[in-house]
Amino acid sequence: MNKLFVLITILLATTSVYAQTEKRIYTQAEQKDAEERELQKKIEAIQDSMSYVDAVDALEKLDFVLEADRLVFKRGENVFVTPTTNFVSLSDDRATVQIAPFNGGGPNGVGGITVEGRASNIKIKTDKKGNTFFSMNVMGTGISAMVDISLPKGTNRATVTISPNLNSNRVMLNGSLLLRKRSTVFKGTAF
Numbered sequence: 001m002n003k004l005f006v007l008i009t010i011l012l013a014t015t016s017v018y019a020q021t022e023k024r025i026y027t028q029a030e031q032k033d034a035e036e037r038e039l040q041k042k043i044e045a046i047q048d049s050m051s052y053v054d055a056v057d058a059l060e061k062l063d064f065v066l067e068a069d070r071l072v073f074k075r076g077e078n079v080f081v082t083p084t085t086n087f088v089s090l091s092d093d094r095a096t097v098q099i100a101p102f103n104g105g106g107p108n109g110v111g112g113i114t115v116e117g118r119a120s121n122i123k124i125k126t127d128k129k130g131n132t133f134f135s136m137n138v139m140g141t142g143i144s145a146m147v148d149i150s151l152p153k154g155t156n157r158a159t160v161t162i163s164p165n166l167n168s169n170r171v172m173l174n175g176s177l178l179l180r181k182r183s184t185v186f187k188g189t190a191f
Contacts, residue, residue, distance in 0.1 A: 112188070
C-alpha cells in the first residue's frame with residue numbers, strides 16, 4: 001500500500017511540473033527593443049550622475065541657479081511655473097530669489113517678486129547615502145530668510161525651501177540645479 005501511494009505521489013508531482021512549465025519567447029524585434037531600452041536607461045543614469053557632480057560643484061563654488069518648475073506653498077498647494085522666471089541663485093555672497101507664478105505684471109515686471117540679499121552662514125554637507133544639503137541665511141531689502149537646498153544623490157533635481165525669519169510663509173521650489181553660466185533665467189526688477 002505504501003509503495004502504491006509513493007508511486008502515485010511521484011507520478012502526480014512529475015505531471016504537475018511538466019504541466020506548469022511555460023516559457024515566453026521573444027521575437028528579435030522585441031529583444032532589440034529591450035536592449036535599446038536598457039541602453040537608454042544606462043545613458044540616462046550616466047547623464048544624471050554627471051549632472052549631480054556638476055550641481056555639487058556649483059554649490060561648492062557658490063555659483064549656481066536653481067531653475068524651478070514647481071512651487072509648493074505653505075499649505076501644500078502646487079503650482080507649475082516657468083523655470084526661466086522662477087529661480088534661486090547665488091554668486092559668491094549675492095543671492096537672488098525670484099518667484100513669478102503669474103504671467104506678466106507684478107512688482108518685478110515678470111509676474112511676481114524679485115528680492116536680493118547677502119548670503120551668510122553658508123553650510124554644505126553630504127550624508128552617508130550621498131545626498132547633499134546646502135543652507136544659507138539671506139538678508140537684504142525685502143528678504144530675511146533661511147534658504148535650504150536638498151540635492152538627492154545621482155540627479156541635479158533639487159528642492160529649495162525658503163523660510164522667512166519674520167513670518168511663517170514658507171515656500172518650496174522644485175527644479176534643476178545648474179552652474180550659473182548654464183542657466184537661462186530672466187531676472188525681473190528687484191526691490
